[in-house]
Amino acid sequence: MVSTLLHGATLLTVDAENRVIEDGWVAIRDGRISGVGPKAAIPEAALFDEVVDLAGHLVMPGLVNAHTHSAMVLFRGRSEGQSLLTMEGWYNSIREPELSLIASDIGPAVKLSCAEMVLSGTTTFCDQYFFAEEIAEAVSQAGIRAVIAYGIVQLGDEERGAEELAKASAFIEQQRSADGRIVPWFGPHAPYVDNSENLLRAEVAVAMKYGVGMHLHMAAGPEDNEETLKRYGLTATQALDRDGFFNGRVHAAHCLDLSDEDIAIFAKSPAASVAYCATAGLRSGREGICPAVKLREAGVVVGLGTDNVAANNSYDMVAEMRVAGLVASHREGVAQPISSRELVRMATIEGARALGLDHEIGSLEAGKAADIIAIDLSGPGYSETPDIETVLVYSGSGRDVRHVWVSGERLVADRKLLRQDYAEIRAQYSSTYEAFWDRVAKARKVA
Incomplete structure (x- = not known):
């Protein structure tokens, strides 16, 4: 594998000390970071196969999108006027x-999503959807890193639920990638709303058997709790806790309507985390806003996610950091209750921690996988500053990402994909998009 020396950049390490190193360097060997430091301690260039001068750039760990549905790029722009965090809006706009x-349909859609993500600095994402095998294949071809949760939607059909659980189990057994870039999980879509109690208990048992995480939607609206409050006098979070759901790794998206008691359940769990999807929450029209500040104060790991691009329309995690900060300020009624530095951590190391990957990615530290991005600071909005995190979050854009490495492999150079041709990806997707929506139109005529 090519050894690489990146130098001349401002380094945002996101390590435990949050070091920012001016005119720094990062050394990459065998797909891992072998060293990080200031110019005074730079190793000899002759020791590396490739030397990249990144003067005028910000070099930082790749961004982690903690919740999305990559195949749903097919639904971009198709949910205007609909709230995807309601059963009616989701069913009409998406499920039908x-x-x-x-x-x-899946491969071309996921390839386009991966291209959009990596070109805007996302090197790892957490996905939950159907056709998990096809998603994994497309992700593998793209070279990006992903936790892929096999999506299970039961909607009252017990036989379907059992079949999907069996398929999900097979996916777990088959899809652990040798290079670690693909990590298989379970993905019960939503507790009690479209997964029955019996199925949820079975999912917990199988997840514990395989030692994998579960990624689900939780507390996205009042109806999430209606069934469990009626039957047990408990919120869905409390009912799941009663059934042992929080004994393993649980990664919950949205969490707009968590009570203080619910937050306490997350806090006491050994491996529970939340994907804060601020943009999707705002576009849904829901009054609830994820209590990210309270969750963090309670010690809960909170990452940032875009959700799907029907709910968000963008994979830009730099923009998502900005919206997350603004929404938290509005919810709490105080200026910047989550600092820019903390927002950057939520989009990197905290997202990695939520996925159980913080030992591997999320910061620029020797020994970690070389998942690294370089952002061009020469354009408008990036004037001199004593606080690079604030400039990145509130002035930056994922479109300023120029170079990307995953496990030391260069996937983007000067904003061009190296593994696959973007024009070809786009052409395949456009053909798939047209065929899919023609199919939908014919199905609606028959109905």
Whole structure:
């Protein structure tokens, strides 16, 4: 594998000391970071196969998108006027046309999503959807890193639930990638809303058997708690806790309507985390806002996610940091209750921690996988500053990412994909998009 020396950049390490190193360097060997430091301690260039001068750039760990559904790029712009965090809005905008999806739709859609993500600095994402095998194949071809949760939607059909659980188990057994870039999980779509109690208990048992995480939507609106409050006088979070759901790794998206008691359950769990999807929450029209400040104060790990691009329309995690900070200020009624530095950590090391990958990615430290991005600071908005995190969060854009490495492999150089041709990806996607929506239209005529 090529050894690489990156030098001349401002380094945002996101390590335990949050070091910012001016005119710093990062050394990469065998896909891992072998050293990080200031110019005074730079190793000899002759010791490396490749030397990259990144003067005028910010070099930092790759961004972690803690919640999305990559195949749903097919639904971009299709949910205007609909709240995807309600059963009605989700079913009408998403679930009904999803019934026309076929396996061959997935690869082109996921490849486009991976291209959009990596070109804007995301090197790891957490996905939950159907056709998990096809998603894994497309992600593998793209070279990006992903936790892929096999999406399970039961909707009252016990036989379907059992079949999906068996398929999810097979996916777990088959998809652990040798290079560690793909990590398989379970993905019960939403507790009690579209996964029954019996199925949820079975999912917990199987997840514990395989030692994998579960990624689900939780507390996205009042109806999430209606069934459990009626039956047990408990919120869905409390009912899941009663059934042992929080004994393993649980990664919950949205969490707009958590009570203080619910937050306490997350806090006491050995490996519970939340994906704060601020933009998707705002666009949903829901009054609730994820209590990210309270969760963090309670010690809960909180990452940042875009959700799907029907709910968000963008994979730009730099923009997501900005919205997350603004929404937290609005919710708490105080200026910047989550600092820019903390927002950067939520989009990197905290997202990695939520996925159980913080030993591997999320910071620029020797021994970690070389998942690294370089952002061009020469353009408008990046004037001189004593606080690079604030400039990045509130002035920056994922479109300023120029170079990307994953496990030391260069996937983006000067904003061009190196593994695959973007024009080809886009052309394949456009053909798939047209065929899919023609299929949906025909199905609606028949209905």
